[in-house]
Amino acid sequence: MSAIDTSASAGLALSTRGLSRSFGSLVVARDIELNLPVGARYALIGPNGAGKTTLINLMTGMLAPNSGQIVLGGQDITALSPQARVKLGLARTFQINSLFAHLNPLEAVTLAVCERRGISPRFWQNIAVNKDAIEEAYDILVRLKLGDVAYQPTRELPYGRQRLLEIALALATKPKVLLLDEPAAGVPQEESGDIFEVVASLSNDLTLLFIEHDMHVVFRFATHIIVLVGGAVFTEGSPAQIAADPGVREVYLGKRHHG
């Protein structure tokens, strides 16, 4: 493992250096340099197939890069397993719900809390004695407006509620950096605002990167926008800069408007 230039990563929650990945001749990530300062609210946009989800998979360790480095809070995590990265504070949500269908939200979030607190190896203990863990899980559900459905099986929940449970599971890991892969995907437009209200209400210490197609939402919630095209960073800047960038309009806003 190469030495990290800590001065360069000071104040950065998450960064990548020259991150690349290809499948045969298809390049899905090309020399990606990202810097997320602590407390950032960054949006990652780009046309379909630009490699946005791939980038999240690379950063969270679900896909191994061919080259490059991922640095979380000054520590090189490139070689760590996905679960080890979660333990260090890097969490994600999934574009397509990845939930525990037959558990209810309370059980699912308690499971995640137990994993974080290191009590899930305890096979001799009644789960109900872990009052703190259970209440922490319930508090997260209440914060995400899921308190009233805490005891309903996940598979019976309305879709929008399931999207919120996606976020609740990630929050239960107490992340420092949270990567949200289209948190409102598939949710009717009038409800997607609710989900982003929840996202916006998250603690300011939490560093956020979210993928989103709806430009109204992006311009409303992001402080900084990264445009990905063909697996490479096309440009990045403030919402005003991105909105005014003729190149972005051409490759993304103009040709393929998803809003």
Place this chain on the structure above:
Amino acid sequence: MANPTPLTPQGYLLARTRWHPLEIAFWLATLLPFILFPNYLSLASQIAITALFALSLDIILGYAGVVSLGHAAFFGIGAYSAGLFSKYVWGEPFSGLLVAAALAGLLGYGTSFIISRFRHLPLIMITLGLGLLAHEVANSAHWLTGGSDGLQGVRTDPIFGLFRFDLYGKTAYAYSLAVLFIVFLCARRLINSPFGLALRGIRENWNRMPAIGADSRAHIRKAYTIAAVIAGICGALLTQTTNSASLESISFQRSADVLVMLVLGGAGRLYGGLIGAAIFMIARDQFSGIAPQFWYFWIGVLLVAVVMFLPNGILGGLSAIVARWRRK
């Protein structure tokens, strides 16, 4: 599911681990053979042992979603080590149980490092291979196991030095039932523990587990070892209650049968294996009296029918009926 509203989250989870009246009725009913069927206590003892074996498979299959076609390997290890222990060391039954549990657990722990790395078809093939391997080792180690002749000279002392294993199987059933109940209590606690919740998480969504920081492989290694320990205890019980150990105890047939019982009864429900084992064993006893060769025909029919119409097994079907009836 109806939930009484003024319930704290902790109270809700606690309530889910409480004993249901039906459970108490079930365990009281296991005492009935002593009074009603005194001539069938040997069969009752076999059922108790097989039920415990099905329970051990349920921990890995029903809860963690690990399908095994070689679970008899641990049963066989337990059976032979209890037999050899009584032959060469002493015949006190409880120490024999512990030795069998320890050896089976050791083998389970060793193989769990392979098991935990695979899923689905490769996993089934690996467990099948390991099961066949264990059988062949027992077969070829004639000097130790007696090979196809079975292990001779097993002697089990009376329990606590008082209760001799009698011809009618009274002691055998009492002993098997007591061990079944105690291990069941442990398994029930395990299922209701944080670890049990993690196993259900693995079954429900293997891919999400790493994203909530869980090391699924470590969980599976532990569950597999625990299941092996229980299976070893089952094998030891069979050896001690019959004073013999044979290749049948480590055969593929036993691995397949226990899987069938669990699927019939309903996997992932703690009682499914117990009920499946009882149905399977009683049906075999009855049918084999009529036409022994034909017995698997009926088990085949039953298996296909249950899987087609009751995907969650007999117990799952019953609970669905009860739930529907309550909703009315």
